[in-house]
Amino acid sequence: MFVPRGFSYAGVHCRIKRKRKDLGIIFSEVPCTAAGVFTTNVVKAAPVIYDMEILGKNPSGIRAITVNSGVANACTGEQGMINARRMAEKTAKELNIPVESVLVSSTGVIGVQLPMEKVESGIEEAVKNLSKDPVPFAEAIMTTDTKIKIHSKKVTIEGKEITVLGIAKGSGMIHPNMATMLSFITTDANVSEDALKKLLKISVDDSYNMIDVDGDTSTNDMVIILANGLAGNAPIQEETDGFWKLYEAVHEVNQVLAEKIVEDGEGATKVIEVEVRNAPDRNSARLIARAIVSSNLVKTAIYGEDANWGRVIAAAGYSGAQFDPDRLDLFFESAAGRIKVAENGQGVDFDEDTAKKILSEKKVKIILDMKQGKELARAWGCDLTEKYVEINGRYRT
């Protein structure tokens, strides 16, 4: 794991949750250029509203992010907004930085007010625990997650070594509806505000947005990137070579974190990747990939290791994309091999045992070759199991 210069991290237990860590802070020695992508849900949690305002006012002066888990601070009205601000104020005070340099984030139960005494004592403790180790922070933001999610990448731009480190939470089993997904990317790159915004937007579209299927986002989703410039490179501008190099590093981090989110979840037994090839246009490719990966009937078929290709074709058909169904070829693929199950929109004779063997792997890929264009899209999801129903039916999340 590579940690970018000038950042420190902490995660503590302040008793919002019964046993596990529930409050984390990321701190930068110097002000960061920052960009964020937030939930498109009309119902936005207080910290989302708060951060959107701060980033609008102070996109080049961010120093810290404080995150709690256990309580989402969503559907909490005016008191929720007051509490989000108090989280920022307390963090600013303890770190001796301006209030408007602090972002806040929450994940957990909807409709409950934050226990502010616990949160404030947690902030005090976390500030004392700041270190170069991002693991406690990664632990502190978990809710239904079973594993921490961290990925880092180094890249050299104009002779300067730049590090990108991402920390995320989210668990695949609660797709497609409202798995709260948080991701915090820290980098020591020096990058212009516009370039950072653009780079984050492009990357999120092809990573987190292709797992958070159906456009369904929780009230709290956010992806934040902080760039503190300590790598010492000249400021990276939009669409330059340096831009695309940094993009690749950031995108690898986002991509890996997105896959970790899909893989996680007690309810899931398999990861499903859908690849739509040779689509007439990019939007159609994306719509179709997401419709397939979010279909309950496809998810249950994959869980049952049943090569029920009709469900895949039908999901493509109701995705909202317009296309010629009589050209579609369909394949199932995994470590155990690859099999063609439909050609030109019709079923082909295939060996059910081979198909079963391919589908019995932990990672299964569904490849839809549309043969009517050049665009490609990928989406990721997991299967739907009895365990999913049990977990989501029995516990308040």
Add this chain to the structure above:
Amino acid sequence: MFVPRGFSYAGVHCRIKRKRKDLGIIFSEVPCTAAGVFTTNVVKAAPVIYDMEILGKNPSGIRAITVNSGVANACTGEQGMINARRMAEKTAKELNIPVESVLVSSTGVIGVQLPMEKVESGIEEAVKNLSKDPVPFAEAIMTTDTKIKIHSKKVTIEGKEITVLGIAKGSGMIHPNMATMLSFITTDANVSEDALKKLLKISVDDSYNMIDVDGDTSTNDMVIILANGLAGNAPIQEETDGFWKLYEAVHEVNQVLAEKIVEDGEGATKVIEVEVRNAPDRNSARLIARAIVSSNLVKTAIYGEDANWGRVIAAAGYSGAQFDPDRLDLFFESAAGRIKVAENGQGVDFDEDTAKKILSEKKVKIILDMKQGKELARAWGCDLTEKYVEINGRYRT
């Protein structure tokens, strides 16, 4: 049960399926005015394509509908189109009527060709069995259905007694993705072609289209209405008193059949009705009602009898509708009572035991009062259970 004048029905077993009836015919003594609403899926089964063409050419001369279950005749290419036509030709021959007066319909496994010898012998037998009893037909169109679905209604228009009888198939458990839904309405009303089309469209929008959530439709969905005019009334024209009287009768039939579809399904334990009140506009009301009823997290919460209102609010938020979340009031209601769980977008203190008792009923209603307009929409669905996963994961449908 009331049966409209001049119609006869049959259902037989011709061995497409192993044991149960699998081929049905509806026959009218005289030509009918007909209208249809078909799946919006880009991937349309052969009988859907065939019927759309016939109804375009001959909307006032329909005499019969032949339906098989067991094989969907979808993703079957040119041979599928040939087989759909052969079904119509055989029916026409046996009934001694023109080919272009016959509609066809199929439901069952995707990607398999119809066994035409069996289908043709079934048509011969069914024609011999035509009677005033619609039950064998209702049985013949079932697939995963556990119950037949029939509803009839009488109405007097300008002194003439008019009967409407509907027969449907579809099972709630396989929502929201591709529950094939077929519904055939027969009436002895005399009604103009345009009036019949309009009346069917309005009714379907508020009945079947509010259970077939997310715009997801199977490759085979269709609703057909046949009106043979034998009631002897003067032709009903659009938007007249007679039009609305007939509409009410047809809509009651469609509404009851839609609810029967939702109630059916081995995987479902509860029926969920969502009522969105005082919405800013009709489209928003519909989007929100459907988003809530199709949310896996709402479905599992209702199954678990957990008053997890945050999931309902979050689903409204990602529905695509724009609204003010700070005005929403939310209630759960059933035969056991009614409880307010959120007010002005925030949770209120409520008694968890009372909520649990309300949610323990077989029919549960979720009422979202948006307090920002006058529009209303209702949607129906069922809960998501371990049994659903078991059924859909283990068997090819």
